[in-house]
Amino acid sequence: MIAKDYFLLLHPMIAVFFVFPLIGIVVNFAWSTRQRRLQTASGNKSKIPPVVGQEHVHLGRWLTGAVVGITLLGLAFSIFAKMLEKQVISQEPLRFVFVVFMCIATVASLYFLYQAKTPIWRGIFATLTGMGLILLGCQPEVYRRGNEWFISHYYYGITAAMLMIFSLAIVQDIYKDRQNRWRTVHIILNCVALLLFIGQGMTGTRDLLEIPLSWQEQYVNKLYELQCDIKPCIIQGTPQPK
Ligand code: HEM
Ligand code: HEM
Known part of the structure; x- marks a missing residue:
C-alpha cells in the first residue's frame, strides 16, 4: 500500500472506531431520556437517573463535530487526491485556493456555532457550516452518484451532517419550548438521521469495495x-x- 491508500482508509477507519460507537451511545442516552421523561410525566417515579438528558446533549455535541469532521475528511480526500492527480493546482489555482479556504471557513463556522448564544448567531453559523459542506460537495472531483442519488454515500452523508448541525443549533429551543414542539421536531429528524447513518454504513462499505487500492x-x-x-x-x- 502507498500513502494514497492509507489516506483513503483514514475516513472509513475514523467512522468505524469513533463515529459509529458515538452514535450508539448518543442513541442509548436518547432512549433513556425519553423513557424517563414519559415515566415522570405520567406521575411515576423513574429509576433512570436524571443525568441521562445532560449526557445525551454532551455527547450529541461531540457527535455533531464528529459527523461534520468526517464529512469534511471524505470530501477533502476526494477533492485533493484527484486535484493532485490531474494537476489542477497549476491549471486552476484559484479553485484550489477556494477549496482550501472553504475547508478552513467550514471548521471556523462550526467552532463559532458551538460558541453562539443568541438564536440569530446560531442560525447564521449553522447556515454557514452547512453551506461550506455543500460548496465543497459541488466540486467536480466529488463523486455524488447523482443518477442513483437514493443510494448515494454523498447525499446520505451531507443530509445526515445537516441534521446534526440543525440539532446543535436548536439545543436551547428544545429546552425553552414548554409545548415540546422543538423536541418532537428533533426526534422525528434524528430518527431520519439514524436511518441515514445505517445507510452510510452500507453505502460506505460498498464504495470501499468499489475503489481499488493503487496496486x-x-x-x-x-x-x-x-x-x-x-x-x-x-x-x-x-x-x-x-
Ligand atoms: C442520532 C442522533 C440523535 C437521536 C436519535 C436523538 C434523539 C433524541 C431523543 C429521542 C430525545 C428525547 C426526547 C424526549 O424527551 O422525548 C432527545 C433529546 C434531546 N436531544 Fe437528541 N438525538 C440525537 C442527537 C442529538 C444531537 C446531535 C443533539 C445536539 C447537539 C441533541 C440534543 C438533544 C437535546 C438538547 C435533547 C433534550 C434533552 C433533555 O430533555 O434533557 N440530540 N434526542
Ligand atoms: C457517519 C458516517 C459517514 C459519513 C457522514 C460519511 C460521509 C462521506 C462523504 C461526504 C464522502 C465524500 C463523498 C463521496 O466521495 O462519496 C465520503 C466518502 C467516502 N466514504 Fe464515507 N461517510 C461515513 C461513513 C463511512 C463508512 C462507515 C465507510 C466505509 C466503511 C465510508 C467510506 C467512504 C469511502 C470509501 C469514500 C470515498 C472516498 C473517495 O471518493 O475517494 N464512509 N464519506
Missing part, C-alpha cells in the same frame, strides 16, 4: 475495459465512455 487499479481497469458493455460504464465510481 489493484490497473487490473480492475483492464477487467472493466474487457467486460463493460453498458454505456456509460462505471469505472471506480467515475462514469467512463466505452
Whole structure:
C-alpha cells in the first residue's frame, strides 16, 4: 500500500472506531431520556437517573463535530487526491485556493456555532457550516452518484451532517419550548438521521469495495475495459465512455 491508500482508509477507519460507537451511545442516552421523561410525566417515579438528558446533549455535541469532521475528511480526500492527480493546482489555482479556504471557513463556522448564544448567531453559523459542506460537495472531483442519488454515500452523508448541525443549533429551543414542539421536531429528524447513518454504513462499505487500492487499479481497469458493455460504464465510481 502507498500513502494514497492509507489516506483513503483514514475516513472509513475514523467512522468505524469513533463515529459509529458515538452514535450508539448518543442513541442509548436518547432512549433513556425519553423513557424517563414519559415515566415522570405520567406521575411515576423513574429509576433512570436524571443525568441521562445532560449526557445525551454532551455527547450529541461531540457527535455533531464528529459527523461534520468526517464529512469534511471524505470530501477533502476526494477533492485533493484527484486535484493532485490531474494537476489542477497549476491549471486552476484559484479553485484550489477556494477549496482550501472553504475547508478552513467550514471548521471556523462550526467552532463559532458551538460558541453562539443568541438564536440569530446560531442560525447564521449553522447556515454557514452547512453551506461550506455543500460548496465543497459541488466540486467536480466529488463523486455524488447523482443518477442513483437514493443510494448515494454523498447525499446520505451531507443530509445526515445537516441534521446534526440543525440539532446543535436548536439545543436551547428544545429546552425553552414548554409545548415540546422543538423536541418532537428533533426526534422525528434524528430518527431520519439514524436511518441515514445505517445507510452510510452500507453505502460506505460498498464504495470501499468499489475503489481499488493503487496496486489493484490497473487490473480492475483492464477487467472493466474487457467486460463493460453498458454505456456509460462505471469505472471506480467515475462514469467512463466505452
Ligand atoms: C442520532 C442522533 C440523535 C437521536 C436519535 C436523538 C434523539 C433524541 C431523543 C429521542 C430525545 C428525547 C426526547 C424526549 O424527551 O422525548 C432527545 C433529546 C434531546 N436531544 Fe437528541 N438525538 C440525537 C442527537 C442529538 C444531537 C446531535 C443533539 C445536539 C447537539 C441533541 C440534543 C438533544 C437535546 C438538547 C435533547 C433534550 C434533552 C433533555 O430533555 O434533557 N440530540 N434526542
Ligand atoms: C457517519 C458516517 C459517514 C459519513 C457522514 C460519511 C460521509 C462521506 C462523504 C461526504 C464522502 C465524500 C463523498 C463521496 O466521495 O462519496 C465520503 C466518502 C467516502 N466514504 Fe464515507 N461517510 C461515513 C461513513 C463511512 C463508512 C462507515 C465507510 C466505509 C466503511 C465510508 C467510506 C467512504 C469511502 C470509501 C469514500 C470515498 C472516498 C473517495 O471518493 O475517494 N464512509 N464519506
